[in-house]
Amino acid sequence: MPALDNTFLFVEPMQHYLNYGSTILHQIVGANKNPSQTIVELIGSDATPEKALEQLTSLQPIVFSLTGHGSETTTSLECTAKLVNTESPELELFKDKVISLVSCLTAQQLGPAIVDAGAVAYIGYKEEFWFFIGDEAGTTRAVQSPFLAAYQFEASLLHGKSTSGARTDQLAKYDEEIAYWITGDGKNDPYGMELARILEMNKTNSVFLGEGYVTPSPSPTVMVAGASSIPFALATIILGVLIYRELKQ
């Protein structure tokens, strides 16, 4: 069964500091989704390997995205439970899909294995992915910033961009966030030095593999076409009313 356009699966564990990322991913999904899309989010205690694999099988999402702790060969979900490694037969479930792993180190071996298993694209990190925990999750720009940059890829895919367009947007978002902490409003923030360096490292270590032409959510074109016919319909109705009045007199 092929992956289905406009279908997204997001996995958002909360423990072991993963709430710092999952909270932002949840907000980004909420702000960027549209009614033509089928979106499933596995949050907190639902973010288990069993449920993720079950949804991958039954939903066949074109995009699979997670926040999780990772290594060169493995990525994990809630309570650091392993989802897959480079040898897992479940890698087959990634075939024809766009896979985003906001995890450490997976671009070294797991990412290439995912593409070898037939994924159309993979995005992840080849070294440690850093984030700031000096404030509570989701409460300040400092804790949000690394994930706002990372999840720009998902935001752009939800907006109908191709995989290469979303990757370009993500790199631009990294530059925007870095500029905020070096020359923008955050440059003299007590933690500005931390954030500038964290974002620089994450940007340098981010890796995109696979095809750039895939557009997981092509529906906005249809919506634009539909929207552009509304003024024409209104003009036709108004004209009809005017002609009716003229004829009546």
Next chain:
Amino acid sequence: MTKELVSNWFSKLPENEKDLPLLLSDGLAYTPRTAYNEVMRGSPVGDKLQALIETGRFGTTTEDEQAIAKTRLEQWLKQQPDKPLFATLSNKTFTPSQLLQEIQQETPIGIQWRNNEISHMKNIVRLR
């Protein structure tokens, strides 16, 4: 050569960056603030430092770059509150002093920070 470029560059920097060593001339390291003062005084070393800033270089060999990067990280991290500030998506957390240990022991994490600091220094000296 114009002092205005150096002045604009200096004013754009975050305050905390102004007192970290950045430029090397004749074996001595200069922070942006000391470099700015030398340039404004029009001293001989100021001319050399101005040339480095204008060309976006910091005048060091690879070994010197690594040494200055380490010094910068040490100076900065020692000033930070010693509570967990940093985390990774490989399930690790660090206080500034724990991160400093990684840098001093040149672990893979320490090397990641040191190498990034060299890139960061390039971004800072080329800021316009």
